[in-house]
Amino acid sequence: MEGSGEEELGTSQAHSQEGLRDVKGRYRALFNLVKENRDELMNLSSDHGLNEVMDEASGLYSHAGASAQIQALDAQLLVVITDLLQEKASQLFVEGNAFDSSAFAEHLLNFMGFNRLEDEDEENGVATNGRLPQDAWLRVAERAQCCFKTAPTFHYMMGSFVAEPPPKQRVERQKKAPTKEAQRTMPAQLKQMEESHQEATEKEVERILGFLTSYHAEDPTSPISYYEFVIDPTSFSHTVENMFHTSFLLRDGMARMYLDANKLPCIAPVTSGETDKAESAIRKQCIMSISMQSWKDLIEAFEITAPMIPANSQNVE
Template structure:
């Protein structure tokens, strides 16, 4: 690029502007902005040229502005000056906007308008025909035509076009259709179809819950015992002593039997189709363990297993030094999914329980 063109370009934009010159220009702009902001009330006075002087000073300083960030300061000052000029122009046209309307001047103008209005002679003649003895009339001596002022004021503010009276109203009206109610004949009362409410007591609810819990626990216990004996017979008929440990575990996993003779806890309790019933199955098994009907152990691989416990009277258990241990087992949804994938559970060993609906209403005949 020729030097002449380079100098012309740097006339308006120069990223390598002398730092000292730039600081001087920015300082002048800051002082000018401060003076403008502190003198706003003075510049609004009539005859004051402070706004014009501020714009001229900003134009002089803008010649030495060579970077865009510095130009924003000038544009902000110019915008503030334009707003103040608009406010000053409004004051010159309407007067001081903070003072409001001069009430005395407004009243005097209205009085002059009403006195010089038409039909003033008719109003004066009506005033002379009044009773001369009526000295308490507040309108006595009032020659102002209020009707003329009212008509002029209303017509100037009414911009609605003249329309027929039947057009006055909302533009869109939705016609409401009347809904006809169908009266039904009085239905005959059939005393044989009256349902007698069943009275439930707290004892009945507790007994019903205990019976349901006991039945479910007994069903699960019988299923566990049957599974252990049947699957052990199947595994014993297939395996032999010469088989490898890998094959033994493969066959036992197929028939849900562990090497300690128990059933895997997770395979027995987990229902792959219902997370809620999986939790319920663990709940029922815990009752069987508490009552001493089922025992929990681990096989050679550390997998928890379930066994049929030997029934012993309490004194014999105490004499043998058998102690009970209580553990808290938690099962969340993610663990439930992981157990299904880890053990390859495809079908629940404890059958899926369907929701039961009970009809407790009974009909009764009313005696007359």
């Protein structure tokens, strides 16, 4: 049974190869036919030759199963036929140049039923008046109807042409220029606010320096932890303000920071004997940031229960 199946498969493949060769041969025959009968196929009075070639090629293409080789042959034949049709169309255009418009107009008038009156110009012998019947153009339309497909329906490309009034343009009001009195008052107000803010910052820095100095004087040998000094366990915003104001102490050389034996930051005031050394030493600045979670973790790690810098009563609303 297995042997008979293989034989049938081999036989079908042989038949398919033989059919493919036959289709290729018929395509070559079409190429030779077009080449040998080129002048006859280019005759404007007959189109049967090219139509027959195209019909036969279509049958071969559908019968061969559209293999890659057949597709290539069909494409080549289509290119040859297209070139012939292009040359044929150019001949039609050349003959169209000999078109007699007067004869066509006379033939059109006769077809439309133009009624020439008897009164003619005696000198030229030409009818001076004439009349077309009411259905003259209808006759032309009915005659031309068979040459065209149905007319496309009319539609708007951008919707209906409903006229709408244009939107009213807003007239922007011009802002009034500040008067001379306002121009004089505004800088004075800003300057006063800036001076008051700077004065409040300086007072808060001096207040924090007083706390740092008093803590250091109580026990000069015991280091003051930086985090225990600036953190307020009851207020995150006050902690941030303490860090901000303490930075001015470090910047101006009124306090210094160092690391203890556990590599933790400590802070201490700068005494009068250390002022000259602090001025001559190279200062280094860094940016410290703190988040709400870090603030909570530091309170838990250092077991901070009360702030070392009490909130200023003047700043509490």
